[in-house]
Amino acid sequence: MNQMIAYCGLTCTDCPAYVATQANDQEALENVAAEWREMFNAPEITAESILCDGCIVDGRKSGYCAMCDIRPCAIERGVINCAHCDDYACEKLEGFFAHAPEARDVLNKIREV
Ligand code: SF4
Numbered sequence: 033m034n035q036m037i038a039y040c041g042l043t044c045t046d047c048p049a050y051v052a053t054q055a056n057d058q059e060a061l062e063n064v065a066a067e068w069r070e071m072f073n074a075p076e077i078t079a080e081s082i083l084c085d086g087c088i089v090d091g092r093k094s095g096y097c098a099m100c101d102i103r104p105c106a107i108e109r110g111v112i113n114c115a116h117c118d119d120y121a122c123e124k125l126e127g128f129f130a131h132a133p134e135a136r137d138v139l140n141k142i143r144e145v
């Protein structure tokens with residue numbers, strides 16, 4: 033599977049919701065939903081609500097990604113991902129990095145190239 037890096041720097045192809053969706057694996061989706069219900073204290077999460085086709089393509093977006101404001105911003109600016117944005121590490125992105133430091137590492141590496 034080719035790696036898919038999201039606008040924010042997350043690796044969609046490493047996300048268990050993405051992997052289970054693409055494999056059409058209902059049992060894995062149920063397991064991920066159960067894990068995330070607990071982890072995020074979010075009883076509303078269901079297997080259906082985490083179906084995901086990835087950030088940089090059209091299609092289904094899982095959970096938080098369906099409400100994310102980084103994606104529409106990057107699309108509007110026409111950047112491949114936030115690493116290529118003139119306003120890299122804007123307030124929005126910094127707020128997100130606080131919860132996903134691994135995404136910052138990915139984008140910083142891209143900026144080093
Ligand atoms: S929808 Fe937003 S949070 Fe989700 S992977 Fe894409 S940019 Fe990141």
Ligand code: SF4
Nearest residue numbers: 105106114117120122
């Ligand atoms: S302004 Fe921020 S969220 Fe929008 S594309 Fe640039 S770095 Fe990403």
